Amino acid sequence: MEPLLRDTYAEINLDNIGYNVRKLKEIVGKDVSIAAVVKANAYGHGAVAIAPTIMENGADMLAVATLTEALELRNYYSDYKIFIMGYTPDEYLEYVVKNNITQTIFSLRQAVLINDLSIKYNTISKVHIKYDTGMNRIGYKDSQESIDEIVKIFNLKNIDVEGIFSHLALTNREEDDKQYERFLNAVGKIEEKEKTFKYKHICDSISAIDYPEYRLTMIRPGAIIYGMKSYEDDSVIMKTALKFKTKIYQIKELQPGEGVSYGYRWKATKKTSVGTLPMGYADGYPRIRDSFVTIHGKKAQIIGVINMDQCMVDLTDIPEAKVGDEVIIYGDGTDNTIDIQGMADLLNTNKNEILCRLSRRTPRVYIKGGKVVKVLNYLLQE
Numbered sequence: 326m327e328p329l330l331r332d333t334y335a336e337i338n339l340d341n342i343g344y345n346v347r348k349l350k351e352i353v354g355k356d357v358s359i360a361a362v363v364k365a366n367a368y369g370h371g372a373v374a375i376a377p378t379i380m381e382n383g384a385d386m387l388a389v390a391t392l393t394e395a396l397e398l399r400n401y402y403s404d405y406k407i408f409i410m411g412y413t414p415d416e417y418l419e420y421v422v423k424n425n426i427t428q429t430i431f432s433l434r435q436a437v438l439i440n441d442l443s444i445k446y447n448t449i450s451k452v453h454i455k456y457d458t459g460m461n462r463i464g465y466k467d468s469q470e471s472i473d474e475i476v477k478i479f480n481l482k483n484i485d486v487e488g489i490f491s492h493l494a495l496t497n498r499e500e501d502d503k504q505y506e507r508f509l510n511a512v513g514k515i516e517e518k519e520k521t522f523k524y525k526h527i528c529d530s531i532s533a534i535d536y537p538e539y540r541l542t543m544i545r546p547g548a549i550i551y552g553m554k555s556y557e558d559d560s561v562i563m564k565t566a567l568k569f570k571t572k573i574y575q576i577k578e579l580q581p582g583e584g585v586s587y588g589y590r591w592k593a594t595k596k597t598s599v600g601t602l603p604m605g606y607a608d609g610y611p612r613i614r615d616s617f618v619t620i621h622g623k624k625a626q627i628i629g630v631i632n633m634d635q636c637m638v639d640l641t642d643i644p645e646a647k648v649g650d651e652v653i654i655y656g657d658g659t660d661n662t663i664d665i666q667g668m669a670d671l672l673n674t675n676k677n678e679i680l681c682r683l684s685r686r687t688p689r690v691y692i693k694g695g696k697v698v699k700v701l702n703y704l705l706q707e
């Protein structure tokens with residue numbers, strides 16, 4: 326195994342990811358396929374490292390946002406089905422076709438391009454049609470013209486129109502219902518022309534749980550696979566997979582009046598024990614004013630401004646803390662740790678953004694059966 330070489334790292338529990346995928350499969354049943362969303366480096370968890378766990382526990386394909394994310398996975402896995410949910414510009418479609426990747430399209434122009442490339446490479450390429458039902462992001466605008474054009478795509482011989490999908494804005498139940506109705510209505514009109522889809526999908530994590538009747542033949546869960554709960558249904562309990570950790574590097578005793586970090590934004594009002602952590606905003610921790618970490622099951626306030634590479638914590642109430650002790654930067658919320666939702670609340674953002682911040686400098690450590698099975702140092706990869 327590679328040496329860790331750093332004490333600030335993200336610990337990822339593969340058993341928890343496996344559990345979440347199995348549990349989700351159990352909930353949706355065998356008739357609903359799962360396109361596991363592993364964009365943004367699997368929400369910070371490391372797409373390449375966790376892909377086998379996801380696929381072996383019940384996912385049918387891996388969904389990403391960009392061509393480069395798809396190619397990264399294809400470099401490691403020749404057999405997994407990989408689906409790009411985003412747009413790929415015309416000039417890069419050749420990479421899609423050559424690498425047997427399933428592409429989202431929403432124009433006849435791109436369908437023809439993919440068809441021509443598929444003839445050139447003597448292959449049949451799978452595509453999913455994106456149908457916009459109100460999000461106004463990408464996809465065919467809901468109209469009869471769009472439906473007529475989609476029907477034409479089916480005539481292209483080297484294209485397999487495997488799926489059609491839409492995405493909910495998750496505004497409220499009423500608006501979501503309208504989007505779902507628009508989607509079903511459009512799909513119905515296409516299917517009337519004897520053009521059918523193996524995969525019809527509209528659900529992300531939240532809607533896959535809270536709107537079971539929307540699942541159709543496939544869902545596209547991301548967050549829930551990593552154990553994050555944004556859905557309402559409290560009976561569905563998943564397991565957080567990621568903890569962000571570091572160690573204490575130095576401890577100093579400060580006298581009243583001494584300051585800490587740039588601008589002395591924090592000053593000691595009494596004798597204070599201060600610990601330095603080798604963790605800063607370049608590792609993926611937000612540069613926020615008021616937050617804490619957990620040491621020996623106790624909360625330690627971060628004091629002074631957070632630097633790019635280091636930050637300081639108040640250890641006065643944790644006298645047992647010593648250099649080298651483990652620090653939970655964020656965890657699953659147990660044992661006085663702040664969880665990812667707690668971090669998101671501090672930053673006024675969502676859980677995904679917190680996870681996406683984890684940077685390349687932060688090694689990922691994978692745990693299975695209670696043991697470290699892999700260490701991934703992005704900076705030391707070729």
Ligand SMILES: *Cc1c(COP(=O)(O)O)cnc(C)c1O
Binds near residue numbers: 492545549
């Ligand atoms: C990111 C994304 C998802 C997954 O969303 P979660 O909320 O993480 O489940 C599903 N579909 C599309 C089109 C996406 O972009």
